[in-house]
Amino acid sequence: MADRLRSGEPIHLHVDSMTTRGHRMTRNLRIDEVVPLVASLTSDDPAFVRGFHEFRAPMAAPGCDASVTAVIPCSRDRPLGVSSLLDQDVDVEVLILSNGAGPTAVSGARVQRVTWNGHGATRAEALQWVDSEYVFFTVDDAIPLGQGCIRTLVEVLNDGDWDAVVARQVPWPDSDAVTAARLRRWTPPGVRVMTMNQTDHVATLFRTATLREFPIPHVPIAEDAWWSRGRRIGYVPMAPVLHSHRRRPLDLYRRNRDIHAQLVAMGRNPTVPNLSSAVAALPGVVRPTLAGGGRELINQLAELAGQWRGAVIGR
Secondary structure, eight states: OHHHHHHTOOOEEEEOTTTOBTTBSSSSOBHHHHGGGOSEEEESOHHHHHHHHHHSOOOOOSOOOOEEEEEEEEOSSSOSSHHHHHTSSSEEEEEEEEOTTOOSOOTTSEEEEOOOOHHHHHHHHGGGGOOSSEEEEEOTTOEEOSTTHHHHHHHHHHHTTOSEEEEEEEOOTTOOHHHHHHHHHHSOOOSSOEEESSOOTTEEEEEHHHHHHSOOOOOSSOHHHHHHTTSOEEEEEEEEEEOOOOOOHHHHHHHHHHHHHHHHHTTOOOSSOSHHHHHHHGGGGHHHHHHHOTHHHHHHHHHHHHHHHHHHHHO
């Protein structure tokens, strides 16, 4: 399934009642995570059919004349979500901020070569090339699901007293159990808009005027958390985006170190304030290790070390 999703091929799924148990298909996959990925479904399991209608990605619908620029910082050969963005039922222009080993041309998109100046400054710079009413910040390994994904975000932003709205992140079907569980906690499934404590530039929609009035801070990372302070952020679980990362120890250490340094600098209490706290937290790695296999122990220790080091740097 993952390869077909990467290629953009529509997925048509048949599920019999022996495949599902409640809302769980396998150890990692649930109905609310599988349904947004498929174009059509047949099943003799009534629970799965209900889940399909409840959690399916939003279909195309007429009547929305919004103009959106999707901004994608990209350092790989090509971003994954361009085709999906161009296939939305609203007018979406794709602006790729190509840096490092990023592309010089992408079919259907506008490519702007930039110097990578960190997550905040690089995204803030993009506003000079935006003329649309809305800006959708996303990343080069995320794929909006359903032709109505961006329109759903626009409608919620317009209907509510929000400064920005955040899409749901659905894990890749081959992601590990720890990643899937964390994404369910961060962006849970649902059918109602909720308040969220911060934006997430994996998939967040803004009014361009809001970003011009309140620019994204020029910080190396966690720019979405800095920007969100004192603002009303809406979470839209009905607008799913396919996105998750493989867990690798060095990447986890660096990301936790850098993000926690910023969070502590902005005044949040450190998760691991000192070495004694790190030692005390060690028993907490046992359960995720059992869920994620032997390699997960190293991943958990890398995260713990990164959080401790980030607290030291942030202070």
